[in-house]
Amino acid sequence: MSEFLQQLLNGLSLGAIYALIALGYTMVYGVLRFINFAHSDVFMVGAFIGYYVGKLVPEGTLWGGMIVLIASMVGCAILGMTIERLAYRPLRGAATLNVLITAIGVSLLLEYSGQVFFGAAPRTFPQIFPSANFSVGGLVISTNQLAVILVAVLLMIGLQFIVYRTKIGTAMRAVSLNPKAAQLVGVNNDVVISFTFGLGSALAAAGGILYALNYPSIDPLMGVMPGLKAFVAAVLGGIGNIPGAALGGLILGTVETFVNGSQWSTYKDAIAFAILIIILLFRPAGLLGKFTVEKV
């Protein structure tokens, strides 16, 4: 029983990271109807910003950790908005395939620029938050895991607030539903799209930091696998659906952790794609996605 709970805890903390990345995929899909493949590399850049800023602040302090987290989120928000401005905005109105191919191009650009600037060799991520393990009723909980769950929950509550309680969030939902109608009430869609990229990229950066805390070896290609899995999580929850992305992430992380702890651990990466195939076959709109019916 305690092993089950332990695995569940590990799974949820991995899933929370997938969820943070998946939110960015799903929000961008919501407003632009394409998959931003460069998103997983923004996650990687987030971890590297954390690595360099982490050298400037004392290790193992709460305030130092917070500074690293915020610096990385701000840095990646700017990066995400810059990518949108330079690579995607000129293609507004072009076929989705063109944008999709551009996204793959941006992804490769970030990965191999990363190898040029950061080097291809893995680096060890500093222990930015205070580190300790404590056991509760047979469960071993590390502060890193707690940080993951705490930060992820707070960010998701914050996101929920932005999307459902603010003017720009309502505009995001409006643009996602009907970009033309949004323009006709006076929304500048470019501003909303830019904001969406910034928001999604900041969440990916937080995901990058939290991932690096628990798997402290970082390199320029580290985003590929978590990025793909987060993409699966977004599809699993229903692409374009924000609560769906969070749910998809948690499910995927948990399933992967349980498979990893079983005799089939070799297949821990395969399981994500098996889930993708099954969901596309049986429920292509995802768990929380629905085919909307418009009344005329």
Place this chain on the structure above:
Amino acid sequence: MLSVSDLQVSYGAISALGGISFKIEQGSIVTLIGGNGAGKTTTLRTISGLLRAKTGKIEFLGEDITALAPHKIVARGLCHVPEGRMIFSNLTVDENLAMGAYLQTDAALIAKNRDYVFSIFPRLKERLKQTAGTLSGGEQQMLAIGRALMSNPKFLMLDEPSLGIAPRLISTIFEKIVEINKHHGITILLVEQNANLALEVSSYAYVLETGRIVMEGESKKLRADPQLKATYLGG
């Protein structure tokens, strides 16, 4: 108030508007009638900035707005209620109205416009927390007009407000359109396939046929025109 001169618009190689010109005086209701594919919706979409003109000029309140982005045109007080209503179906009625006031910053004015919307469409007030997609067709049209009124417009363009609405609601909605014009002084450009109805409420009309204006005049006179009667008014 609005002046369109030699407007040409095309979709790729296909010409949709072949150089139309018209003027709309402040405080009037003007209608644009014509059959399917005549270019009525294209005209409205080009004025509101959703489509780009190939040549020609659109002036609003004496200023050139031909190349402006849609949100900048809304900011000047020209609001377009599109064909098919295009309400935000997954947002509540309340949120739809709030989106209508997206560019408004004066809270007192927003509250005043909201009260005005509720005074002409009391049904919307009853359904404030309801998801807009669950409203009936007529209620959705009320919401679309209400949302446009929230932008505090000087000029309203309505595209087929009678489309897909229960006949009994059509007359209500047209009464409200006249009321908005009379009591609020909002100039209206009305596009309709139901030419009888459109000529009844408007003071001046333009008849559009395959991208050209083929006839214009006072609505009263056009209603009596034998040629127009035969083509659009069912004998």
